[in-house]
Each structure stands twice: as structure tokens, then as C-alpha cells.
Amino acid sequence: xxxxxxxxxxxxxxxxxxxxxxxxxxxxxxxxxxxxxxxxxxxxxxxxxxxxxxxxxxxxxxxxxxxxxxxxxxxxxxxxxxxxxxxxxxxxxxxxxxxxxxxxxxxxxxxxxxxxxxxxxxxxxxxxxxxxxxxxxxxxxxxxxxxxxxxxxxxxxxxxxxxxxxxxxxxxxxxxxxxxxxxxxxxxxxxxxxxxxxxxxxxxxxxxxxxxxxxxxxxxxxxxxxxxxxxxxxxxxxxxxxxxxxxxxxxxxxxxxxxxxxxxxxxxxxxxxxxxxxxxxxxxxxxxxxxxxxxxxxxxxxxxxxxxxxxxxxxxxxxxxxxxxxxxxxxxxxxxxxxxxxxxxxxxxxxxxxxxxxxxxxxxxxxxxxxxxxxxxxxxxxxxxxxxxxxxxxxxxxxxxxxxxxxxxxxxxxxxxxxxxxxxxxxxxxxx
Numbered sequence: 001x002x003x004x005x006x007x008x009x010x011x012x013x014x015x016x017x018x019x020x021x022x023x024x025x026x027x028x029x030x031x032x033x034x035x036x037x038x039x040x041x042x043x044x045x046x047x048x049x050x051x052x053x054x055x056x057x058x059x060x061x062x063x064x065x066x067x068x069x070x071x072x073x074x075x076x077x078x079x080x081x082x083x084x085x086x087x088x089x090x091x092x093x094x095x096x097x098x099x100x101x102x103x104x105x106x107x108x109x110x111x112x113x114x115x116x117x118x119x120x121x122x123x124x125x126x127x128x129x130x131x132x133x134x135x136x137x138x139x140x141x142x143x144x145x146x147x148x149x150x151x152x153x154x155x156x157x158x159x160x161x162x163x164x165x166x167x168x169x170x171x172x173x174x175x176x177x178x179x180x181x182x183x184x185x186x187x188x189x190x191x192x193x194x195x196x197x198x199x200x201x202x203x204x205x206x207x208x209x210x211x212x213x214x215x216x217x218x219x220x221x222x223x224x225x226x227x228x229x230x231x232x233x234x235x236x237x238x239x240x241x242x243x244x245x246x247x248x249x250x251x252x253x254x255x256x257x258x259x260x261x262x263x264x265x266x267x268x269x270x271x272x273x274x275x276x277x278x279x280x281x282x283x284x285x286x287x288x289x290x291x292x293x294x295x296x297x298x299x300x301x302x303x304x305x306x307x308x309x310x311x312x313x314x315x316x317x318x319x320x321x322x323x324x325x326x327x328x329x330x331x332x333x334x335x336x337x338x339x340x341x342x343x344x345x346x347x348x349x350x351x352x353x354x355x356x357x358x359x360x361x362x363x364x365x366x367x368x369x370x371x372x373x374x375x376x377x378x379x380x381x382x383x384x385x386x387x388x389x390x391x392x393x394x395x396x397x398x399x400x401x402x403x404x405x406x407x408x409x410x411x412x413x414x415x416x417x418x419x420x421x422x423x424x425x426x427x428x429x430x431x432x
Contacts, residue, residue, distance in 0.1 A: 043080075044078040044115065045116070045117045046076050046116055047067050050072075050151040051126055054090075054119065057091060058095070060091060061087070061089075063087070073227065083111040088105055102126065108130075115130055118149065134212060144207035145211075147178060149174070149217065150175055159192040163188055167182075187207060188203045188205070191217065216231065243284065244307060245262075245307040246266050247304075248260045248292070251303060253337070256303060282367065285365050287364075292360055302322045303320060304364065316340060318336040319336060331349065333349050334350070336366065343369060345367065345368075346365050347365050
């Protein structure tokens, strides 16, 4: 069954994140939190705003807000949801879905799919369309996959050329062309009518190697507002789009029992890089409200286990037993240690649900490459310990420092020990 949208993560998660700044790369996006059937495989969608005159919009699925204030000619962060049919409503930002809906339609997402949900058109000629993006598609070396999605109703049937060579032909609104293999690099895209009459051209459209590029043609020819809105999906991200499955199990990490409760998949955030993104360690995260109280979880024998993928569900990458010391606010933070030499470690933050004590809010963070020593310059790193927790070797004592006390002590010293003040100004006892 599909995941419900009764709650989404951002408002609640903000209050929980304060003690977790070490894992601060959290996606600023709505997440689904209702329980998911174990056999369901998560899916993702991104809202593509291709209706320039509509202004900023919110997206409601089955009556619940899942993306807000998406500006024209932009794309929302990914939204995780379960497979199934949804009532999608596009609403003026901050408006009431019952009174301010711009357009809506029923959409259906498949298990494990990655989708673009687009509002397209101009003026009152609008439509909502779902365009699946390939998952796990093999892309030739030094190439990208590209297609065009026709979102400009007044253009009529059109073709699109790259660098003066027609690639996609006879495309009608609001259809999507087949994907074509495109040489990696920057290209000029031109909209053609009748096969050769150019009505719009846009330069420097980048097709990076290993990516999937959806070119949305949006705007209107009548008032010269046509433009291409490129939506890029990195192939690595597509393969991880469904994320890392995670569950609460009975037992311990070295002897896991049956699944007690599933989590929303642990996924990497998407969007524009910020800060020192080229140096920062990526962190995948998940937020779920589970229908088990924290009291019950710490009163039994349970563990949180993270899997490599839906297709490799039997490969465990990180796990941690639920237990430890509660914080002063009654929350619990546990570590997720590496399994099967995966390179992944993480933490989980468990908190009693504010509205229902019989439920627990669970934040999971997983990252790769958080441990290990990297040599700097010609420095030779110390050998890594055999296992996490092995104490570091004691530093060597400099040879000029005596290691033995004098064998004889004077007997005529007074019993009251004088003091001296060293350079740092702190009095210390003088021992003879």
C-alpha cells in the first residue's frame, strides 16, 4: 500500500537535529513518515515547475503538503513515497488546496521508480504529467542520456536540434521524446518548426558524462518567453534514488531476527551544492515515525539494520543495537557500525513522538568514509587499529627525561614542602 502523508519530516526534524551537528548535511525536503509495508519498495518524485505564469506553487499529495514554494522554472528536492496512486494538487504557494488549487490530477508511481512530476503550460492551458526517469540505465562512456519534454502549448509540433543536427523530431505538447545518447559537453539546442524553421535557441546546455538530462521546453512563443529547463539526474544518484532500505529487527546485529518495523529508505539529498561541497562527506538520511514506543524499544532486544539496496537486500552495510544512556530530554542516540567491510557507518536518533507516546520518531544518518587516516604530503600514517575502539599506542617518552626517581632522599628537609612558581604562574609542590 502507498505510504501516507499524514506527517512530513521537516518541522519535526528541525527540533531533533540540534545535538546532531556532526551530521548536519540533512536534506531540506519533506519526507513521508507513516509506516510502510515491508514488501513495498520506495519511489521518488521531483516537482518540475514548468508553468511560468503560475507563480510559486505548493504540491499536495492526497491532501497533504509535500513540497512548498517551488518557483517557476525550478525543480523541488526529491520526495520519498510508496508505490501507488495519488491525488496530486498544484496550489498557489501558501494557499488552501480546497480553494486555491491551480490544477490537479491522479498520478501513479511504481515501486522503485524515480519520477518527474511536472506542471506544464501557459496561462490557463495547464497540465500535470508524470515522467519516469530510467533507474540503473547503462550510459556509454563520455556520454549522457537526453530527451525533450514539450511543455509549450502554443508552439505546436516541433523538433529540437543539437548543434544544428536534428535529434528529437515531431514532438507534440505535452509529450516526451525517447532518450538519445548525447556526447558529453556543452551543446546548443534549437527549436524547429516544419523541420527547419528555428524559433528559439539556447546555448551552453551542459550534458555531463554519466548523467540523464530531461530538457523541458517551457513558456510561450507568442511573447518570446520560451526557454529550456534542464533537469539533471546523476546516474550514481539514480541508482541510489530508492535509497538504502532500513528496518528495526529483533535480536542483535550479529544475529538479526525478524523485521519489526520498516523505515523510510535512507537517501542522499539532491540539489545545488553549497559550502565546501567538493570536500564535504555526503550523508544519507531518513526520518520515520514508527508505531512502537521508545519505552518498548529499549525494554526489549532490538537493532536498527541498514541494507545496501532493494536488489541486494541480503547485504547489510551498517547496524546498531538499540540501547545506551538516555539524554536529559529522554531521547536516545545509538551508533550504527560498519558491516561486511561496506565502509558505511552512521547514527540513529530516537525520540518519543510529541503527539503520541506510543510512537517513536527515528532519524537515521549513514555516511561512507568517516574513518581512516589520510596521509598529508610525505607523512607516513600510523597503522589503523584492528578494530574501532582499540586504544592508540602510548607516545614514546623523550630520552632526555629521566624515567627513574633518585634512589636516596635527604632526611633533613623540613616536613612543610615549599612551593615554586614556574613560568605559567601556577604554584606547584617541590619534592626533594
